[in-house]
Amino acid sequence: MSIELTKDYIEYFNNKDLVGLRNLLCDKVVLEDPVVKRVEGIDNVLFEINNIFKSCNILSFKAKNIYQDHNITIVEFILKIDNNTLKGVDIIEWKDSKIKQLRAYLDIPKD
DSSP states (O other), X not given: OHHHHHHHXXXXXXXXXXXXXXXXXXXXXXXXXXXXXXXXXXXXXXXXXXXXXXXXXXXXXXXXXXXXXXXXXXXXXXXEETTEEEEEEEEEEEETTEEEEEEEEEOOOOO
C-alpha cells in the first residue's frame, strides 16, 4: 500500500499538484529538508512545497528506486529544477495512509 501511495506522492510532486499532495498529508505532518530545516502542519508544509514550485520554470521529480519497510518508504530520487540536477533520498513515514513525516536528504548547490 505505501509503495502505491509513494508513487502517488512522486506523481503529484512532479506535476506540481498541491491538491493531490494535500490529500496525502496528515494535518500534523512534519517536513525536514536542508533548505527549510523543519516545518510542522499541513498548511506550512504546503506553503514550503509551493515555494519550490514557484521558484522554477522546469521541475522534474523521478524515483530511481523505492524501498519499503513497514510504514516507512524510502525514495531514491533525481530532482531537476531548471538547470540544476539534484540527487537525494526522501524518507516518508506513513500513518493511516497519510504522510506523517517527510525527511529529504539532498545536496544543495552552493552559490
